[in-house]
């Protein structure tokens with residue numbers, strides 16, 4: 001059991017889609033990519049931070065504004081490895097952008113919690129296809145009220 005948790009934590013910390021590849025490389029070549037995140041990875045980190053802040057404010061009963069421009073850069077942003085994006089990436093991004101827009105149509109906290117949780121679902125949906133490492137971390141963004 002502990003081992004499973006440790007493996008999950010490692011996967012989250014190295015954020016790692018690339019961890020899959022690194023198994024094939026010799027250990028001496030492997031470098032954590034935390035210092036220089038790809039353009040896409042830095043967008044993801046900001047979106048994750050933003051969602052965490054929104055979760056806190058919703059849990060405090062406050063609506064929050066969602067006006068990130070980064071969501072429009074996702075389609076063209078460079079990933080760490082080219083295989084991290086593929087033909088299904090654009091449709092997932094579009095679904096994500098549509099869910100994001102719903103955040104601002106919410107006029108009360110309950111409606112924004114729904115919109116927020118739907119957005120988190122669309123994060124997870126894309127991650128199931130392209131980058132499973134961060135999923136446990138993303139699932140912590142759900143607001144359970």
Ligand code: HEC
Nearest residue numbers: 015038040041044048079080092093096123126130131134
């Ligand atoms: C359209 C697909 C897609 C959507 C939607 C998406 N992601 Fe990602 N995410 C990726 C890919 C691909 C990577 C790997 C990027 C890389 O390493 O260059 C990634 C990486 C990440 C990472 C790891 C970043 C790092 O430090 O290396 C986190 C955390 C993350 N996403 C969180 C989220 C959250 C939170 C959402 C929703 C608000 C989200 N993602 C929506 C595809 C997506």
